[in-house]
Amino acid sequence: MLVLPPAYVDELRSLPSSIASPTVAHAHNLMGSHTNMNIILRNNLHFRTLVEKVTPNLNFLTAPMQDELDYAVEKDLPECEGEWVSIKPYHVILRLVSRISARIFLGLPLCRSEEWLEISTEFTENVFVSLVVLRLFPMWTHGLISFLLPSSYKGANYIRRSKKLLVPEIIRRRQETPSEKKPEDGMNLLSWMMEIATPTESDPSDMAHLQVVMSLASIHTSQMNAVHVLYDLASRPEYVEPLREEIIQLIKEEGPWRQWQKPAFSKLKKLDSFMKESQRFNPPSLLSYHRVMLEKHVLADGMVLPRGAHISMPVSAIQNDPEVTSDPEVFDGFRYYKLRQREGERHLHQFVTTQTTSLNFGHGKHACPGRFFASLEIKNILVRLIMDYDWKLEDGKGRPPNLTAHEFIFPNPEANLLMKKRRKELLLDSVVPDAPVPATRTEPETSVEIETREL
Numbered sequence: 001m002l003v004l005p006p007a008y009v010d011e012l013r014s015l016p017s018s019i020a021s022p023t024v025a026h027a028h029n030l031m032g033s034h035t036n037m038n039i040i041l042r043n044n045l046h047f048r049t050l051v052e053k054v055t056p057n058l059n060f061l062t063a064p065m066q067d068e069l070d071y072a073v074e075k076d077l078p079e080c081e082g083e084w085v086s087i088k089p090y091h092v093i094l095r096l097v098s099r100i101s102a103r104i105f106l107g108l109p110l111c112r113s114e115e116w117l118e119i120s121t122e123f124t125e126n127v128f129v130s131l132v133v134l135r136l137f138p139m140w141t142h143g144l145i146s147f148l149l150p151s152s153y154k155g156a157n158y159i160r161r162s163k164k165l166l167v168p169e170i171i172r173r174r175q176e177t178p179s180e181k182k183p184e185d186g187m188n189l190l191s192w193m194m195e196i197a198t199p200t201e202s203d204p205s206d207m208a209h210l211q212v213v214m215s216l217a218s219i220h221t222s223q224m225n226a227v228h229v230l231y232d233l234a235s236r237p238e239y240v241e242p243l244r245e246e247i248i249q250l251i252k253e254e255g256p257w258r259q260w261q262k263p264a265f266s267k268l269k270k271l272d273s274f275m276k277e278s279q280r281f282n283p284p285s286l287l288s289y290h291r292v293m294l295e296k297h298v299l300a301d302g303m304v305l306p307r308g309a310h311i312s313m314p315v316s317a318i319q320n321d322p323e324v325t326s327d328p329e330v331f332d333g334f335r336y337y338k339l340r341q342r343e344g345e346r347h348l349h350q351f352v353t354t355q356t357t358s359l360n361f362g363h364g365k366h367a368c369p370g371r372f373f374a375s376l377e378i379k380n381i382l383v384r385l386i387m388d389y390d391w392k393l394e395d396g397k398g399r400p401p402n403l404t405a406h407e408f409i410f411p412n413p414e415a416n417l418l419m420k421k422r423r424k425e426l427l428l429d430s431v432v433p434d435a436p437v438p439a440t441r442t443e444p445e446t447s448v449e450i451e452t453r454e455l
């Protein structure tokens, strides 16, 4: 793999994907031939649905997200009124994120299916185990090794199970008459996929497969960010009150949080900053901006990128360079909040902002299309967890150290935090606005301004 400095990002951005392909790079990174991920090489319906339907409709998706979060909190968080209870945030947050994602991907009632919740989380874990193992061996051995790897056939089995579950649902939705549909029925990824699919993309079995691909792209990535934030907050409790004050202030100005839509969440600038700083300290991967060169290309300074080369950027090294981030070794949760106060930088330095020096979501037209969704989902979860619960580390223990595998970094799945429900009058739903604020309904957005949009 050719790891390039960020000076080349802008030049690389201008190359079409027929020369520098992100998709071939993703398939290669995920060992697609042995992990059922090569479908992305021939079908990008999931990507288009995200850009054309999900992101422009995020305003309408806030209410179902919150509704599912209520259900998830009820089902998956322990009773902890008046007493500290130990939980494993990795597993608990995975349940919350997978439930909310399922609600937006499939809609009610299918999102509550335990079968789907298992498929959408366990497939990813098995793909990850397979790729970590396979990468240790030369490529010519991969066929044989994956034949022997339990994670490999378990992964394939999850794809089969997803088809068994979703294909009949796709057929049922196709046969449904308009009078049988409820208003919320069309507002989910699966129905939107069915709506915009071209004839060659309309195979129900492929659509089911792509739902699993989307789960892989979205659930663990968002869950890991939320878990890192919780670990960072528990180990730096001085940030909790300012974050709560920001939420309370926003309720006073914008109305109860249950009426908030995407623009209100974008006003949580301190929380946004904390999420970004936490991501800087705990990036999902040391490398990003992966491309495979489908043709040889010579860069302006004469650097040759040969055909077949896999290139990437050292995202973590870049954002920890003192020329990019001052005092990079200091965790400053409100670093980006402060930067946004500078003239002309109000829209920069957001969690979702990508720049040549901020590449955790990639950059340019192939940057992660799900980051606006991720930001909204993570903020919904964190607002609830910060306002309704106190958090602390186990006695005598520091922030749980991260684990690494190859270039990947993830929060320790077996670490514990202690949580306790706050007094009733302090809870999120008890905070009332200064004056009644009318609920607003906003039209879907028609375009996605990638570089400058707020969220």
Ligand code: HEM
Binding pocket: 022, 023, 046, 047, 050, 214, 217, 218, 219, 221, 222, 225, 284, 288, 289, 290, 359, 360, 361, 362, 363, 366, 367, 368, 369, 370, 371, 373, 374
């Ligand atoms: C904190 C959470 C997330 C992180 C850190 C993350 C990161 C990334 C990165 C680094 C890429 C590759 C960009 C490139 O090619 O340069 C990517 C691609 C992608 N992400 Fe995300 N992502 C997150 C959440 C999500 C969510 C929630 C969704 C879906 C709702 C999603 C859907 C996708 C898809 C479909 C692609 C592939 C784009 C393509 O085919 O070119 N991601 N993501």
